[in-house]
Amino acid sequence: MISKRLIIGIVCGAAACFVGTSAFATPPEASAAAKAVPVQTPTEAKAKASFKVTLIEASKVDKPVVDKRLDKMRGQLRPFNGKYNQFKLISTQVLTLNKGQRGVVKVPSKGDFAITFLEIGSGKVKRVRYQVELPRPRTRMTRRVAPGGQTLDVIPHSGKLTIVSTTVMR
Amino acid sequence: MAEKRLTDEQMMLLMAHADDELDTAEERAQVEALLAEYEQARAIVGGFGATGQAMRVGVMDAPLQLDLTDVTARTEEQTLAVQLMAFADGELSDAQTATADIDSVLASSDAARNWVHDLKLAKNALHGEIMRDNTTADLSMIRGRVMRKLPVQARAPVPARAKMFPALSAWLADLGFGKTVMATGLVAAALLVAIGLRQFGGDEAVHVERPQMTAGSHGDSAVPSAVTAPADGEPEVIIEEMESDGGTVIFEGGEKPGEAVIIWHIEAGEGAG
Numbered sequence: 001m002i003s004k005r006l007i008i009g010i011v012c013g014a015a016a017c018f019v020g021t022s023a024f025a026t027p028p029e030a031s032a033a034a035k036a037v038p039v040q041t042p043t044e045a046k047a048k049a050s051f052k053v054t055l056i057e058a059s060k061v062d063k064p065v066v067d068k069r070l071d072k073m074r075g076q077l078r079p080f081n082g083k084y085n086q087f088k089l090i091s092t093q094v095l096t097l098n099k100g101q102r103g104v105v106k107v108p109s110k111g112d113f114a115i116t117f118l119e120i121g122s123g124k125v126k127r128v129r130y131q132v133e134l135p136r137p138r139t140r141m142t143r144r145v146a147p148g149g150q151t152l153d154v155i156p157h158s159g160k161l162t163i164v165s166t167t168v169m170r
Numbered sequence: 171m172a173e174k175r176l177t178d179e180q181m182m183l184l185m186a187h188a189d190d191e192l193d194t195a196e197e198r199a200q201v202e203a204l205l206a207e208y209e210q211a212r213a214i215v216g217g218f219g220a221t222g223q224a225m226r227v228g229v230m231d232a233p234l235q236l237d238l239t240d241v242t243a244r245t246e247e248q249t250l251a252v253q254l255m256a257f258a259d260g261e262l263s264d265a266q267t268a269t270a271d272i273d274s275v276l277a278s279s280d281a282a283r284n285w286v287h288d289l290k291l292a293k294n295a296l297h298g299e300i301m302r303d304n305t306t307a308d309l310s311m312i313r314g315r316v317m318r319k320l321p322v323q324a325r326a327p328v329p330a331r332a333k334m335f336p337a338l339s340a341w342l343a344d345l346g347f348g349k350t351v352m353a354t355g356l357v358a359a360a361l362l363v364a365i366g367l368r369q370f371g372g373d374e375a376v377h378v379e380r381p382q383m384t385a386g387s388h389g390d391s392a393v394p395s396a397v398t399a400p401a402d403g404e405p406e407v408i409i410e411e412m413e414s415d416g417g418t419v420i421f422e423g424g425e426k427p428g429e430a431v432i433i434w435h436i437e438a439g440e441g442a443g
């Protein structure tokens with residue numbers, strides 16, 4: 001297991017930094033859940049990338065409820081509105097990772113959602129190349145995302161959805 | 171007490187013996203000792219010998235060496251040999267077994283019955299000895315581990331979906347995976363990824379069902395553009411590679427600037443909602 005071989009660190013201040021720049025409040029457990037594993041060499045240490053990771057739980061209830069802290073994401077959540085009408089913000093945090101560093105966000109009942117920052121592209125658009133790992137089904141995916149680009153990883157479970165929004169910060 | 175297992179060297183020696191390839195008296199003496207000591211060794215040699223004979227019949231069209239004269243009136247020897255091999259491997263359906271009249275053949279022919287018995291013994295022994303390590307090895311993420319060793323510049327460009335899927339399937343099939351996992355996707359105009367992973371021990375296909383998304387999941391103009399498209403006109407999100415060892419992964423959206431790419435990770439037994 002990769003996680004056993006790597007030294008676990010904690011990305012301190014990531015969540016607190018986000019509180020100062022976002023309308024979302026950061027739950028106290030968020031910063032503790034953000035862990036990073038440094039594996040970069042000294043020459044690679046300069047390259048950094050920040051990822052805003054927002055965990056949302058979607059479910060079906062009698063009375064529609066959308067967490068007010070998700071107002072800015074209503075558009076992104078629109079595709080789920082047909083079957084789900086309650087959206088709760090679980091946590092929001094920012095992972096600032098050095099090249100080769102791995103950050104982990106705990107997904108309730110599912111394990112760790114991990115991001116490993118690989119590199120920043122050299123093209124006109126400075127795409128951030130990173131790897132995402134999900135536990136069940138075990139999936140590993142390498143993405144190249146332009147600054148501001150957003151992905152929503154959706155994990156159905158027990159009639160609910162856990163939505164992991166990842167935005168590459170500018 | 172657990173039975174002693176043959177070593178790899180002993181297995182090779184037995185295979186050489188079955189193929190009449192032993193060179194020295196010492197090797198032959200070793201084989202004799204193994205055959206006397208190990209039931210497994212006898213099964214392997216018997217299986218290899220019989221299989222070798224059948225292969226010679228099937229491949230080289232030589233006369234069948236097995237004594238099946240008591241049943242050859244019913245069918246061609248070669249056809250019977252092939253059918254018996256398939257039967258021993260569990261590859262014949264009940265209907266095929268009945269059609270080939272395998273039961274009657276086995277009931278009336280000691281040679282056929284012994285041959286099938288040896289084939290089964292050899293199959294089990296080979297699976298236990300040779301395949302054991304392979305079946306417990308985790309090959310699910312091997313492609314990713316290899317790809318991570320390659321610099322980006324050295325990687326071949328991602329082909330279009332129509333070309334990518336057969337290539338991946340063939341590659342993964344070569345690895346011996348047995349369970350199919352499908353992933354389909356729409357990531358702007360970038361690429362659609364479809365991966366079939368095959369794992370040992372299963373052969374059923376996992377159906378891919380696109381989740382029932384509401385209107386607006388694709389390019390709804392009401393979706394706010396929180397982000398802008400790259401100046402070069404390429405999509406904001408590109409899925410470079412993906413591995414999954416179970417469930418279904420489906421891509422949605424991301425077709426317009428500012429539209430998030432939705433990636434469903436659906437575990438077996440879970441619905442997409």
